[in-house]
Amino acid sequence: MSAVDTPEKSTHLALVTTRHGGLEVMQVQQRPTVPPGAGEVQVRIRAAAFNHLDLWVRRGEPAGHWPTPIVPCADGAGHVVAVGQGVELPIGTEVAIYPVISCHVCERCLAEQPQLCDRFGLLGEHVDGCAQEVVNVSVRDVVELPSGLDLVVAAAMPTTFITAWQMLHSRAQVQAGQRVVVHGPGSGVGSAAIQLARVLGAEVIATIRKDADEALARDLGASEVFRNDDPQWPRLVRKMGGADLVFEHVGAATWQASIKALKRGGKIVTCGATTGFEVSLNLRKLFFHSISLLGSTMGTRSDLKTVIEYAARGLCKPHIGARFPLTKGAQAMGVLERREVQGKVLIEM
Ligand SMILES: [Zn+2]
Incomplete structure (x- = not known):
């Protein structure tokens, strides 16, 4: 042309x-x-x-x-x-x-x-x-x-869905049957993450800030929901076997609990820190439990193609x-x- x-x-x-x-x-x-x-x-x-x-x-x-x-x-x-x-x-x-x-x-x-x-x-x-x-x-x-x-x-869809897909699929390489904790089902990236983790066959646990978000989290595909101001939630997740992955975008407010919820060999993947960038880290726990920390930003054009196809097939929606x-x-x-x-x-x- x-x-x-x-x-x-x-x-x-x-x-x-x-x-x-x-x-x-x-x-x-x-x-x-x-x-x-x-x-x-x-x-x-x-x-x-x-x-x-x-x-x-x-x-x-x-x-x-x-x-x-x-x-x-x-x-x-x-x-x-x-x-x-x-x-x-x-x-x-x-x-x-x-x-x-x-x-x-x-x-x-x-x-x-x-x-x-x-x-x-x-x-x-x-x-x-x-x-x-x-x-x-x-x-x-x-x-x-x-x-x-x-x-x-x-x-x-683009920014939140490619960000979540890149984190779950390319960075953390989530497998079917794994247990993934996602914070904030009401946020764009949290909502995308719950749905896309389910597409990958993971079991999703959501943490919420207010009770009103529980129905939303379950509707998106979470099988278990905890309030993130309940200090017991990481222990309850560990009782279930621990998280293979915690999907982080909250930062300072949730970081310590996110680490505590992991099983040995677990991963944290993060794309943001809306509550603060500075966190502390116990290196002994990091190496002794073989924990992986993964940073991630945005996603690729093929990620966009993938999530758009999932949306067209009714597997996810913004x-x-x-x-x-x-x-x-x-x-x-x-x-x-x-x-x-x-x-x-x-x-x-
Ligand atoms: Zn370039």
Whole structure:
């Protein structure tokens, strides 16, 4: 296919973090629509999803780390409306956007580990994200959707589901029959982890902060649920034989209990630390019990393909908490910031 097919109108609406600050810095702006470059596709976005990262970028925390103005939202899905030179994807193809930015040419990118690329970044962080009607991305950074998968559902999945899949499948190599503890079924990554651990055939124990989350945890596939403020929960897990894996994304508040819940030879895999980065570690226990600590960040494009296929087969689904039109983007961000809903907050276009 040559040059550009059916270009979109010459401007489009975008939600923009104009500078660092409170919700007042969010504006909806008209942006020029640039034709896709060689190797790129132009996607008409149907829905985009916020992550907590969008809040840190807007607040400018940590200072000096995030450029503005920037369009938020790493996650989005839509259909192809134009293609650049050398791209053969048909117009109209429905796609989810792979949110990782990488160089595509280094050893790690070629080995399909772009999250280890020296130029690793995310859409909406250092490059404009999906909270706009039209976005141009490399054809290597989209995944075709199987028929029947709703674009809004696909838009809610990428970051949390590829993060959870990479942790469980590639890093911790969870096997059928293993016992996996997942904290926080109400969080995006916790919800994805419970469902994907079940897909892998693991037995899932969830820990919750409030009783109201128990039904959610069981609904997602947990067979046992403990309150994480009950200091007895690690002992109760060990009584069941101990955890093969604890799926960590909470950090300081749960770390010691997570270690205590492990069986000998157990693993902890972590992708975040919302309650604090500094923890202590008893090295004697680490080596004497042959414990493995695994760090993990994001996932690969094939991870995105895999989780999208699972969703199309009804094996997992994102929890969508609220949807707003693009023009109410600042309001949507406020709902996320004040934790007024559980589940992903989306903007639709
Ligand atoms: Zn690279």
